Amino acid sequence: MKKLRVRFKLWLSTKNVEGVFGDGKWRLLRAIDSEGSLNAASKTLRISYRKAWGDLSKAEACLNVTLLERHRGGRMGGATCLTKQGKEWVKAYGKFHSEIEKATEKAYEKHIQELLR
Amino acid sequence: MKKLRVRFKLWLSTKNVEGVFGDGKWRLLRAIDSEGSLNAASKTLRISYRKAWGDLSKAEACLNVTLLERHRGGRMGGATCLTKQGKEWVKAYGKFHSEIEKATEKAYEKHIQELLR
DNA sequence: TTGCGATATGTCGAACTGTGCATAACCATG
């Protein structure tokens, strides 16, 4: 029996739109918070800027929440940072994610590893 | 703010192969158990027989576990049912899945719904 | 020994996703 690893994925949806927020967008927000720009964030996460931009726009539109403060032009060409609400989302989702991560690991050991003897 | 729903997904992977077992294959096994054949199971789940067959073969090959007892030919043309191990997997994974489902709902209420006030 | 219905497996095409590329708009600074 090969060694197994558990994986999980979390996301939020509305009645009409699937995936308005989730692990990917959460990581993106964190990267923006530490990098200072969407451009840099997408590079560190190795995601195309095109997708990163689309994902976040979708999240903001569907959640009807302003997560980002976008600035175009200027000395550095522009910048993006999190709003207060954006930071709250990162924090709350982080706790949510972390809790499920622990629960998953625990339940895996209890039910699956047990099954494998 | 639109109403949100949490979603989650669980799966198992080996070092080389992603998704050797997960929610889809678990549902498939259950359907086979109640339907008596892979063909019928794939129809009730609205999955192509081709995919269902491939998924289960992959699972058995990667887990190195015999989950199914396949029969070809005969009066009814053939049949597929779960082995003892197959039933154990269904049961164990069911508990695993159920536990995470509850944990997810709980953590969602605690962290995300709280955030939305 | 023929027929039926399920398993087994390859292949081609459609749908979906994400990347890459091309622009345009923007604006502090030199």
Place this chain on the structure above:
DNA sequence: CATGGTTATGCACAGTTCGACATATCGCAA
């Protein structure tokens, strides 16, 4: 007022996934 780097956005192309087909095989029953 020209420049550079970033946000914003459309579009075409590539990769992946899945479904629809097309066969082949199998074995009991009529």
